[in-house]
Structure formats: C-alpha cells, structure tokens
Amino acid sequence: MTNLLICPLCRTPLQRHEKSLVCQQQHRFDTAKEGYVNLLLVQQKKSKAPGDNNEMVKARREFLQAGYYQPLADAACAILQTLDANHLVDIGCGEGYYTERFSQVCPNVIGLDIAKTAVQIAAKKYKHMTWLVASGALLPIENQSVDVVSSLFSPIPVSEMARVLKNNGHILIVRPADTHLYHVREALFGEVKAHQPDKFLEELEPAFDLVKQQELRFELELSQTALKQLLAMTPYVWKAKPERRLALEQQSHFKTEAAFSLMLLSKKTIV
Numbered sequence: 001m002t003n004l005l006i007c008p009l010c011r012t013p014l015q016r017h018e019k020s021l022v023c024q025q026q027h028r029f030d031t032a033k034e035g036y037v038n039l040l041l042v043q044q045k046k047s048k049a050p051g052d053n054n055e056m057v058k059a060r061r062e063f064l065q066a067g068y069y070q071p072l073a074d075a076a077c078a079i080l081q082t083l084d085a086n087h088l089v090d091i092g093c094g095e096g097y098y099t100e101r102f103s104q105v106c107p108n109v110i111g112l113d114i115a116k117t118a119v120q121i122a123a124k125k126y127k128h129m130t131w132l133v134a135s136g137a138l139l140p141i142e143n144q145s146v147d148v149v150s151s152l153f154s155p156i157p158v159s160e161m162a163r164v165l166k167n168n169g170h171i172l173i174v175r176p177a178d179t180h181l182y183h184v185r186e187a188l189f190g191e192v193k194a195h196q197p198d199k200f201l202e203e204l205e206p207a208f209d210l211v212k213q214q215e216l217r218f219e220l221e222l223s224q225t226a227l228k229q230l231l232a233m234t235p236y237v238w239k240a241k242p243e244r245r246l247a248l249e250q251q252s253h254f255k256t257e258a259a260f261s262l263m264l265l266s267k268k269t270i271v
Helices: 054-065 070-081 097-102 116-125 158-164 182-189 199-204 224-233 242-249
Strands: 015-017 020-022 028-030 087-091 108-113 130-133 146-152 165-176 208-223 253-267
Touching (some): 054 116, 070 097, 070 208, 097 116, 097 146, 146 158, 158 165, 182 242, 199 253
Parallel strands (some): 087 146
Antiparallel strands (some): 015 020, 020 028, 165 253
C-alpha cells in the first residue's frame, strides 16, 4: 500500500527504505515502533495534540470492542462487499474498529486520523494494514489510486475524496440518523433536535451521485459502564450541563436507540 502514498510536503511519491518512507526530495518519515507513519505536518495542526483526546479514544475503544455497534459494522461491510474493491482509505479511522472490519472484505486498507493516540492503538493491534497520522483535508494519497474512501462520523473532504478515487470509485458515508441516541440527548439537553444526515448529500452532489441510502436502527441496552463510555466518546457531553451528565451517569441501566444513515455514492465521470 505504500506505493499509493505521497509526501505531504512536496507531493511526490513515497518509497519504503528500510523503516522509513522517503520521497524524491529526500523528505523522510520514519515508521513508529507501533507500526504507523506520521505524515501530519506541523502547519496542519490546530493544536499540540489534535483530534480526539485520550479519554475519548479509550472510551470508544472499549465500547466498540464490547460489540454495541457491531450491527453498524456488519451493515457497512455488506455494502462494501458489493463493490469488489481492492484499495480503501478510511478517513478518521480512530482506533481502527471499523477499519479492521473493512479489511475483511477489501484486501488493501489505509486507515488515517489526526489523533496520534488513536492511530497508535490501531497500529499496535492490527498489524496487517497501513496506518497513518495524517490530515483528511490534504490526503497523502496518489491521484485516482483507490476504489473506496470511507468516512464514518468523520470529516468529508469532498475535493480530496474525488481526487484520490478512481473514475469508477465510491465513497461510503455514515452519519447519525434523526433519532440516534434520542433518550441520551433528551436526558442531557431536555429538548432534542433531530439529526439531519441528508444535509451532507448537498455538499457531495457536485462530485458524487447517490447510489444507495439506508437507515439502520437497533436497540441499545447499556450497563452503567457502557453508558459512561458512550457519553465519553460522543461530542454531546461537552455541550451539556455537568449536573445533567452526572445524573445520567448514575443510571445503573439505560435503554436507547442507535440510528444511522449509510450512504454509498459514486464518483461522477467528468467528460
């Protein structure tokens, strides 16, 4: 997969030399002990440690490993399986739960995220894939070199996705559907505004055609530990009043619904 990578500085191809990636201009990027490569430039960082913090990463890893969102992973893989894709890039891969599942239906997978802690965990656990600390806003990937780009709850850099995709390529987008975690949000905020996943289709329309959109809904029965993990991994709690979060975290058992919108789009052919 390294033959698809380009230097984030000069945009020339990267080649592997021992434990490093080196471009034609001799810019060198070393492989970390966990197995990932950091291609995130200082000027691309908006903070010293961009992306999800350690608490969010740890909570999400434990929650996902417990299987609560396995139906989503299964549904996403079922869509990918219909594409017979060879190369996939997962933007905002986090600690790699979904990315690893994608590797079971696609032989060559790159996972990238700006959160170094998350990528460290992913690379250490899943050795058979390519892991990058990198920006989705300026993908270190060759033009028209991949079959699928995925973004699950992550940014959607439309022009970059279109650039790296082959002419018959696809993108897989997953976003919360209208009632996702309704009871959690009700407990945190009182008033609940419905998620609007369709709004993302508008920004994608210039470069992509919608092939398929499906909704996935399933009940979640959460222990107190799982509820705390879910709260820690979502952005909701940072907007909620501390006393509301505390009251919710004291629940020993909690039921809510997970609801997702899965959207598959194809790259428009430019004549």
